[in-house]
Amino acid sequence: MKAWITFLRGFVLKVYYPFLMFLGAFLKSKKTYFQAYIIQLNNSLVMKSNYHINKILLLLPHCIQNSKCDVRLTFDVFKCKRCGMCKIKDLIELAEKSKIAISIATGGTIARKVVKEEKPDAIIAVACERDLSSGIVDTYPLPVLGILNERPHGPCIDTTVNLxxxxxxxxxFMKNSQQGKNQ
Ligand code: SF4
Structure with a gap:
């Protein structure tokens, strides 16, 4: 079952996704919809299997930090002063409580670097349709659950996420990693 799910995800991410992006180059108004569809499809496939997980990484986009905050978080999210002006405070607290790793990435290159350094067994990624879909493709076959950010002020500034x-x-992931260890 697990091998089939990995294969199916591979097909969706490495074949179907590029095909939809090719279509999206002509149907520009549909591109974001296609990306959101791939994220949803990936999530449902990821949730059809169990995993051997020792380390979960919560990966956040830079735009979730309040734009007026002058703390530099890119290389150490724990520098956050936890003032509560953005969701970073709650997300750090969630990561601490759940004993999972947490990082902020300013773009695809940094995100790949973080994944390479942290070596997680599973990722929970928050981003927009474009970054999330391409990030899920880049990190395959790692299991990634993608969560779309919310953009009350428009794209790329003061974004937020449903906690x-x-x-x-x-x-x-925690529930299914325990089952995975018994497989
Ligand atoms: S919660 Fe942290 S990141 Fe957000 S504005 Fe306050 S200090 Fe900055």
Missing amino acids: EKVKDAVQW
Whole structure:
């Protein structure tokens, strides 16, 4: 079952996704919809299997930090002063409580670097449709649950995320990693 799910994810991410992006180059208004569809499809496939997980990484986009905050978090999210002006405070607390790793990435290159350094067994990633779909493709075959950010002020500035969705993803991996260890 697990091998089939990995194969299916590979097909979706390495064949179907590029095909949809090719279509999206002509149907520009549909591109974001296609990316969101791939994220959803990936998540449902990831959730059809169990995993051997020792380390979960919560990967966040830089735009979730309050734009007025002058603390530099790129290389150490724990420098956050936890003032509560953005969701970083709650996300750090969630990561500490759940004993999972947490990082902020300013773009795809940094995100790849973080994944290479942290060597997680599973990732919970928050980002926009474009960054999330391409990040999930880049990190395959690692299991990634993607959560779309919310953009009340438009793209790339003062974005936020539904904390409950992040909590659910953390709990899902924790529950299924225990089962995975018994396989
Ligand atoms: S919670 Fe942290 S990252 Fe957000 S504004 Fe306050 S100090 Fe900056």
